[in-house]
Amino acid sequence: MIVLTDLDGTLLDHYNYSAEPALATIRKLQRHRIPLIFNTSKTLAECEALSEKLGLSDPFIVENGSATYYPKRRFRTAPAGGTSYGAYWQVIAGLSYEDIRERLADIKPDYRMVALSDCSLGDICASTGLSMTAARRAQNRQFSEPLIWQDSDDALQRFRQALADKGLSTLRGGRFLHVLGDTDKGKALTAIKAVYSQTSATVVAIALGDGDNDIAMLQAADYPVLIRSPAHALPELVTTRPVTISDQTGPAGWADSIKGLLKKL
Numbered sequence: 001m002i003v004l005t006d007l008d009g010t011l012l013d014h015y016n017y018s019a020e021p022a023l024a025t026i027r028k029l030q031r032h033r034i035p036l037i038f039n040t041s042k043t044l045a046e047c048e049a050l051s052e053k054l055g056l057s058d059p060f061i062v063e064n065g066s067a068t069y070y071p072k073r074r075f076r077t078a079p080a081g082g083t084s085y086g087a088y089w090q091v092i093a094g095l096s097y098e099d100i101r102e103r104l105a106d107i108k109p110d111y112r113m114v115a116l117s118d119c120s121l122g123d124i125c126a127s128t129g130l131s132m133t134a135a136r137r138a139q140n141r142q143f144s145e146p147l148i149w150q151d152s153d154d155a156l157q158r159f160r161q162a163l164a165d166k167g168l169s170t171l172r173g174g175r176f177l178h179v180l181g182d183t184d185k186g187k188a189l190t191a192i193k194a195v196y197s198q199t200s201a202t203v204v205a206i207a208l209g210d211g212d213n214d215i216a217m218l219q220a221a222d223y224p225v226l227i228r229s230p231a232h233a234l235p236e237l238v239t240t241r242p243v244t245i246s247d248q249t250g251p252a253g254w255a256d257s258i259k260g261l262l263k264k265l
Contacts (some may be wrong), residue, residue: 001265002196003029004061004189004217004259006209007040007050009174010227013250015129019054022251025258026054032262036062037192039185039217041144041173044069045137064171064178064213065188066094066143070195079195093188094143095168095181103166104145104179111159116146116176126232128175146176171213174231178213185209186216206261208254211235218243223265225257 005011012019019026029036038060046204047060059070069088070079082089108115109180116124116139125136127148147154149156156177160170169180189205192226196203207214207221210229218224218237225244226234237243244261246253 001204001206002035002193004037004038004039004185004192004205004207004221004258005254006185006211006214006217006227007038007042009210009229009250010022010208010214011038011251011254014174014229014231017129022255022258023054025255026056028226028262029258030055037194039065039188039209041146041171041176041178041213043137043140044142045140046134049134050139059192061185061188061192063094063142064173064180065183065185066180067092068146068188068192091191092143093181093183093191097141097143097145098124100143100145100168100179100181103168104163105237107159107162107166109154110162112150113177114148114150116148117141119148133193144178144180146178149177172211173213174211174229184216185214186218186220189217189220196255206258208257209235210250223261225254225261227253227257 002188011022027263035058036056037058041064044062047062054084057071057074059068063067068091072087075089078089079091121132121135125132158185168179169182193203193205204222206223207217208225209218209229210227213233215235219239224239224241228249230249244257246257
C-alpha cells in the first residue's frame with residue numbers, strides 16, 4: 001500500500017498550512033511502513049522542507065506531476081528514467097521552467113494575469129499567508145508557472161487553447177492557475193505505483209485531494225479520498241471505484257479518512 005496526498009487544503013490546513021491534526025495518523029503510517037508520498041503543486045524546496053519537518057523519508061512528486069524525487073537512502077538504484085540529483089534520483093515528466101516561460105511570453109500580453117515569478121515576496125506573502133522563507137521556496141520553480149488569473153472565464157478558454165497550441169496545459173489549484181507541460185498528478189501516480197510494483201506483488205494506492213488539480217490523481221487511485229474544503233466545493237470525479245468523502249476539512253478530515261481506510265483494508 002502507498003498513500004499519495006495533495007498538501008494545501010488536504011494534509012495541510014487551507015489557511016494556516018498546519019498538519020497538526022494529522023500527525024498521529026502520519027506516525028501510524030510510518031509504523032506500518034506505508035509510504036506517504038506528497039503529490040502536489042509545490043516545489044522541490046517546499047517538499048524538502050515539509051518532509052524534513054514531518055520526519056518523512058519517502059519520495060515526493062512536485063509541480064503537479066512534473067517531476068518525482070526518490071531519496072537515494074531509500075532507493076539504492078535509479079528508477080527508470082531517473083538521473084542523479086543531489087540526495088535524490090530525479091525523474092522528470094514535464095517541461096523546464098525556462099521553456100514554459102519562453103512559450104508563455106507571446107501569449108501573456110493578450111490576457112489579464114499576474115505570474116507568481118513577477119510578484120514580489122511581499123505580495124506572495126500577502127496573497128497566500130506564507131512566511132517570507134516559505135514564499136521564496138514557492139517561487140523557486142523548475143517545471144511550472146503559477147498565475148493569478150484576472151480575466152474572464154471566456155478569456156480563460158481562449159488562453160487554454162493558445163497554450164495547447166504551444167504544447168502547454170493548465171491545472172487549477174486552490175489559489176493559482178498552473179501552466180505546465182503535458183503532465184498531471186494522475187500520470188505521476190501511475191508511474192510511481194509502477195516503481196513500487198517492482199518490489200511488491202500487489203500495490204494499492206490511496207490518494208487524497210481537495211481540488212480540481214487532484215482529479216487525475218484521484219481517478220487513477222485504487223481508493224480515492226475527497227477532502228472537504230472550507231474555501232470551495234468538492235471536485236467532481238468520474239470513477240467506478242468507491243470514493244471516500246471526509247466529514248471534516250483539511251488535515252482533520254485527512255486523518256479520519258486514512259484511519260477509516262486502514263481499518264477496512
